[in-house]
Amino acid sequence: MDKKMLKSIPVCKFDIRITALTNLKLIYFINAYVRNKILILDIYDTENNLKYRVFQSKTEFVTLEGTKWRQSKISNLIDCYPYPTFIALKKSADIIQKYLKTEEDAIKALKSLQEAIRKDELDNRYKSELDLIDSYMKPVKAVPKDFEKWLNDVALEHSRYIIYEYKAGKAMKGRCTHCQGDVLVNKPKHNGSGICPSCRSEITYKAKGKSNNIVDRSTAQLLQKHPNGVIVREFEVTKRYNSFGGAQLSFFEDNRSISGIENLDFALDEYKQSGKIRWCKDKSWNIATGALYTRNLKRELAGTEFQYSGLLEMMLSGRTISATDYLRAYQKGPALEYLAKLKLYNLVLGVLLNRYYEEPVNLEGKNPREVLKLSKDGLKRAIKFNANHNELRLLQISEKEGVHIPDELFENIAEDFGYYYEDFIRLSKLSNIHQQLKYLKNKKVNFGDYRDYINIATKLNWDVKDRFILFPRHFKASHDQAQELVKVKETFKEDKIIRGMYQELNKQFEFNDEDYSIRLPKTAREIIREGHELHHCVSTYIKSVANGKTLIVFIRKANDPYNPFYTMELHPGDFKLVQVRGKNNFNASKELEPLIEKYRAHLTKSQSTAA
Numbered sequence: 001m002d003k004k005m006l007k008s009i010p011v012c013k014f015d016i017r018i019t020a021l022t023n024l025k026l027i028y029f030i031n032a033y034v035r036n037k038i039l040i041l042d043i044y045d046t047e048n049n050l051k052y053r054v055f056q057s058k059t060e061f062v063t064l065e066g067t068k069w070r071q072s073k074i075s076n077l078i079d080c081y082p083y084p085t086f087i088a089l090k091k092s093a094d095i096i097q098k099y100l101k102t103e104e105d106a107i108k109a110l111k112s113l114q115e116a117i118r119k120d121e122l123d124n125r126y127k128s129e130l131d132l133i134d135s136y137m138k139p140v141k142a143v144p145k146d147f148e149k150w151l152n153d154v155a156l157e158h159s160r161y162i163i164y165e166y167k168a169g170k171a172m173k174g175r176c177t178h179c180q181g182d183v184l185v186n187k188p189k190h191n192g193s194g195i196c197p198s199c200r201s202e203i204t205y206k207a208k209g210k211s212n213n214i215v216d217r218s219t220a221q222l223l224q225k226h227p228n229g230v231i232v233r234e235f236e237v238t239k240r241y242n243s244f245g246g247a248q249l250s251f252f253e254d255n256r257s258i259s260g261i262e263n264l265d266f267a268l269d270e271y272k273q274s275g276k277i278r279w280c281k282d283k284s285w286n287i288a289t290g291a292l293y294t295r296n297l298k299r300e301l302a303g304t305e306f307q308y309s310g311l312l313e314m315m316l317s318g319r320t321i322s323a324t325d326y327l328r329a330y331q332k333g334p335a336l337e338y339l340a341k342l343k344l345y346n347l348v349l350g351v352l353l354n355r356y357y358e359e360p361v362n363l364e365g366k367n368p369r370e371v372l373k374l375s376k377d378g379l380k381r382a383i384k385f386n387a388n389h390n391e392l393r394l395l396q397i398s399e400k401e402g403v404h405i406p407d408e409l410f411e412n413i414a415e416d417f418g419y420y421y422e423d424f425i426r427l428s429k430l431s432n433i434h435q436q437l438k439y440l441k442n443k444k445v446n447f448g449d450y451r452d453y454i455n456i457a458t459k460l461n462w463d464v465k466d467r468f469i470l471f472p473r474h475f476k477a478s479h480d481q482a483q484e485l486v487k488v489k490e491t492f493k494e495d496k497i498i499r500g501m502y503q504e505l506n507k508q509f510e511f512n513d514e515d516y517s518i519r520l521p522k523t524a525r526e527i528i529r530e531g532h533e534l535h536h537c538v539s540t541y542i543k544s545v546a547n548g549k550t551l552i553v554f555i556r557k558a559n560d561p562y563n564p565f566y567t568m569e570l571h572p573g574d575f576k577l578v579q580v581r582g583k584n585n586f587n588a589s590k591e592l593e594p595l596i597e598k599y600r601a602h603l604t605k606s607q608s609t610a611a
Helices: 003-008 090-100 106-125 127-137 147-155 297-301 311-316 323-330 335-341 345-353 368-372 376-385 389-401 407-416 418-428 433-442 447-459 475-487 492-509 524-534 538-546 590-610
Strands: 027-035 038-044 050-056 061-065 068-070 085-088 161-164 172-176 182-185 193-195 202-207 214-226 229-241 247-260 264-270 277-281 516-519 551-557 566-570 577-581
Touching (some): 027 090, 038 090, 085 106, 090 106, 106 127, 147 247, 161 182, 214 247, 214 297, 229 323, 311 323, 311 335, 335 345, 345 389, 368 376, 389 407, 389 418, 407 433, 418 433, 447 475, 516 590, 524 538, 538 551, 577 590
Parallel strands (some): 027 085, 161 202
Antiparallel strands (some): 161 172, 229 247, 264 277, 551 566
């Protein structure tokens, strides 16, 4: 439309006498007339102000609001709720109907025409994109004939009940919703668990009359071959029961993901605010990962790049994983195939979760030993333990340092020493693992404190292989003595760096609520005071803080911001919590747990904002 010409069309005088009779703010009046074969709709509010001018032809329309041009349909002009009412008086209504060649209500006909015009414009504008999406969707096959039965048996395995008629003191008649068998049950309890005498399924008892409106939900995945590779389809599954045990199962498909020549994601959603629900590209609904239909898996994977991926072995292990995530991780290399076929299922889960600051699994490895970065013996031990990511790291570090961890101690060490694997193995070489564990246990010494003590002793050039130094009889006294001595050796260089860190980074790490505040230390002296007041060894962390190897923040009470309360150590790479220590080196009390969770959320938000 020629907007310059449209602007030049004068406004036709509108009879305001009727509009003066109402003061309803959500009512708008339309004055319609035709100029230059264009239907013009002047829209007035109840105070007789001209708000919009709509220029409508048979194939297009545009709206002028003041001096601004808009593409909105009349139904979307005013964004408010309740929705506004548009009124065309008889003369205007007749003009609209005549122009549109309709006997339908004038406003309704106008809205329908605008809707159709926008739909045609959208279809034409995005035709190539829609055609491309449809070309990906067209080859998708129907679900297997037994898919619904599989949903009932596997995806909804938890949805099994015996609905019984309660009778005091007698065996009660019931019906199993899974096998549909009539059974007798003794002393069942409503919502209690049991076993169906007929099909031996695990069931939940439901008393008739108390079991109305039972609705169970689950999710499921279906993999099928596709010209581009394979497609994984994700479904939401619902099963509704009536009071007599009858059930209705339904399923709805949310997502489709193609993996292969191209990796593409689709979701069933409204397409570009068109009001049309269809498959949309580069979208995905976030639904829980459900069971994968495995009865067709070998056949559907055959001949694709995923034929030997190990997905079938992984799914048959009983783990629930995203088939799409697995296949796309497999595209990086054969690592997942090796892990799944060696029954290292915990490592597969760890790779897919991808929550590790340093990934110990080499996804591009060309054989199992390269994937796990282990010797032949180490590989055997990883399989024996069904190692998880932490246990794999421990195996890798122990092999690198040449320290053998006895099988009977391995899982406990892996669980107890978390962030300290490297330090634990390094320090064990000063004696041996058994002696180190025995000392820590008998003296009830926290390993983090022990590590700090040995590091301080090394700085002081003490002979840490001397058993008197290595395993002091009075640990706390020796620890405190070493700590005081090392303070003398601290330099001013670290203090300058820590002052700069506070100026540059405290805004990111600072946190306040009604009860507490958290901040970075301002100076090295503050860190020394923190350790002195709380009787712990944070002063030995000054160099690590300055070198960026760790992060220290102070926790203060809001009403006492100048006195030390707790000290927190964070990992510098991902800001994960390492430890929180209070007076006399005690761990954080339970009352601090909500604060710590809030602070974690604050750091996550700060990271995303910085990114």
